[in-house]
Amino acid sequence: MSGFDLSGLSASFGGERVIGPLSLQVKKGERVALVGKSGAGKSTLISLIHQQVGRTSSLVPQDLGLVNALPVFHNVYMGQLDAHPTWYNTLTLIRPFSKDSAAVRALLKDLSMPEKIWVPTASLSGGQRQRVAIARAVFRKADMLLADEPVSALDGPMSHLVMKLMSKRFPTSVVALHDIELALQYCTRIVGIQDGQIALDDYSERLTPADITPLY
Numbered sequence: 001m002s003g004f005d006l007s008g009l010s011a012s013f014g015g016e017r018v019i020g021p022l023s024l025q026v027k028k029g030e031r032v033a034l035v036g037k038s039g040a041g042k043s044t045l046i047s048l049i050h051q052q053v054g055r056t057s058s059l060v061p062q063d064l065g066l067v068n069a070l071p072v073f074h075n076v077y078m079g080q081l082d083a084h085p086t087w088y089n090t091l092t093l094i095r096p097f098s099k100d101s102a103a104v105r106a107l108l109k110d111l112s113m114p115e116k117i118w119v120p121t122a123s124l125s126g127g128q129r130q131r132v133a134i135a136r137a138v139f140r141k142a143d144m145l146l147a148d149e150p151v152s153a154l155d156g157p158m159s160h161l162v163m164k165l166m167s168k169r170f171p172t173s174v175v176a177l178h179d180i181e182l183a184l185q186y187c188t189r190i191v192g193i194q195d196g197q198i199a200l201d202d203y204s205e206r207l208t209p210a211d212i213t214p215l216y
C-alpha cells in the first residue's frame, strides 16, 4: 500500500452525520495535514481511513492506546507484534532479544528519551507518552502513517523534532494537526475539514495561514 483512493467515506453517531459522504485520494509521497476546528470530524475521518487501509498503515490515535502497566520498550515493540510468531512475542514479554532492545533504544534516542526504555509507561509525562506512541508507529515500519494530533502535548522544539522524524520515516502520511504553521512547514498538502466535509484541499506551497484560518 503506497497511498489510497477511497470514496463514500461517511460516519454518523446517534443518527447524525458527522463526516461525509466524501472521497479522498492520497498518492504515495504525499504528506497530508487534516486541519479544521474541534469537532469538525478529523478523528472520525482518520478512523474511517484506518478501517479501510488497515494493517498497511501505522496509527497514532488521539488517546495513544498505550498499556500503562508495561515498560516503554514493550509498548514500542507492540508495533511489530504481528510481524513475529507467538513464541517470539511471549519470550519478548519476559526477556527481550538484544536486537529488539537496541532498535527500540535507538528510536527512543531519536525522540530524546532513551533513558526511559525500561520505565513503566504509567509514570511518564503526557509529552513522553505521546512520543512512545510515535515510536511504536515508527517501529511498525509501515509505508503510511495515520496520526491524530501526534504533537499536541509537545513543546515547540520537540514538535519540530517529531514532525521531522515522521516526515523522514514515512513516505506517505495523513496527520490531524491543530498547529497551522507546523502543517504548512512539514506537510505537502492541506485538507481542511468543516462540518464533516472537505472545505479546502490544496498544496501547502500554494497556501498561507490566512487561507486556513477561516476554517476555525
Ligand SMILES: Nc1ncnc2c1ncn2[C@@H]1O[C@H](COP(=O)(O)OP(=O)(O)OP(=O)(O)O)[C@@H](O)[C@H]1O
Pocket: 013, 014, 018, 036, 037, 038, 039, 040, 041, 042, 043, 044, 045, 062
Ligand atoms: N463515539 C462518538 N459518539 C458520539 N459522537 C461522536 C463520537 N465520536 C465523535 N463524535 C462526534 O462527531 C463529531 C466529530 O468528532 P471528531 O472527534 O471526529 O472531531 P475532530 O475534528 O477530530 O475534533 P478534535 O479536533 O477536537 O479532536 C463531533 O461532533 C463529535 O461530538
